[in-house]
Amino acid sequence: TGSTRAERLLKAVQKNARRGDPQSVISAIDHYCRHSEWAMNVGDEKGSILDSVLSEVSPSCALELGTYCGYSTVRIARLLPPGATFVTVEFNPKYAKVARQVIEFAGLQDKVKLIEGASGDLIPKMKELFGNVTFDFVFLDHWKDRYVLDTKLLEDCGLLRKGSVLLADNVICPGTPEYLAYVRNNPRYKSTYYKSHLEYTKVEDGLEKSVFMG
Numbered sequence: 346t347g348s349t350r351a352e353r354l355l356k357a358v359q360k361n362a363r364r365g366d367p368q369s370v371i372s373a374i375d376h377y378c379r380h381s382e383w384a385m386n387v388g389d390e391k392g393s394i395l396d397s398v399l400s401e402v403s404p405s406c407a408l409e410l411g412t413y414c415g416y417s418t419v420r421i422a423r424l425l426p427p428g429a430t431f432v433t434v435e436f437n438p439k440y441a442k443v444a445r446q447v448i449e450f451a452g453l454q455d456k457v458k459l460i461e462g463a464s465g466d467l468i469p470k471m472k473e474l475f476g477n478v479t480f481d482f483v484f485l486d487h488w489k490d491r492y493v494l495d496t497k498l499l500e501d502c503g504l505l506r507k508g509s510v511l512l513a514d515n516v517i518c519p520g521t522p523e524y525l526a527y528v529r530n531n532p533r534y535k536s537t538y539y540k541s542h543l544e545y546t547k548v549e550d551g552l553e554k555s556v557f558m559g
């Protein structure tokens with residue numbers, strides 16, 4: 346059978362990027378998805394906003410929901426301080442397999458813990474898996490109808506602390522109306538909208554940054 350979009354994206358990385366060079370992996374994916382085949386990576390424009398929020402937070406413990414091909418995983422891992430814990434969650438084994446290879450090509454495999462499974466099952470296991478952790482930074486980029494559920498689950502499992510930063514992709518396109526309502530009307534969050542565009546297009550999209558107030 347033919348290859349999948351994810352596998353073709355991986356081939357583009359192996360062909361055009363340089364081993365051990367995260368920036369070249371990011372550029373190779375952006376070039377491929379802009380000029381050959383669109384894919385749902387956060388992309389370069391929103392990726393720059395992700396980079397700047399990450400640099401502000403400088404998390405020692407970070408979580409990503411929805412690894413997909415590992416594009417934002419590489420973007421995040423390349424900016425983390427040494428010794429930081431970074432967990433990324435992906436329930437589709439085919440995507441996880443591609444992501445592992447993308448992350449390894451970038452030379453960031455020692456900074457990333459990719460766990461296969463559903464966020465709803467894994468979030469309650471984080472304390473058991475990683476000791477009594479709280480996440481300083483969470484990037485939400487998985488199924489859009491899971492954002493609210495998983496945010497509430499993170500709260501209930503004691504995985505957020507005063508000052509934890511949630512950054513959510515696609516709050517306009519495809520859109521996460523219930524999540525926006527939840528974080529914007531909730532006194533326990535201070536939210537900021539970063540207007541941008543859907544990856545590789547001129548369509549409006551944006552990132553919502555929400556600081557948990559404890």
Ligand SMILES: Cc1ncnc2c1ncn2[C@@H]1O[C@H](/C=C/CNC(=O)c2cc(-c3ccc(F)cc3)cc(O)c2O)C[C@H]1O
Pocket residue numbers: 385386387410411412413434435436437440462463464465486487488489491514515518519543544
């Ligand atoms: C619950 C759960 N647990 C673990 N992994 C989970 C999960 N839900 C999804 N995942 C994994 O994350 C990834 C899913 C991400 C969902 N992202 C999207 O659906 C998505 C869609 C678009 C988009 C916009 C306009 C269009 F016209 C078409 C598409 C753009 C994006 O940036 C996206 O992130 C892959 C999936 O296996």
Ligand SMILES: [Mg+2]
Pocket residue numbers: 385386387486514515
């Ligand atoms: Mg997205």
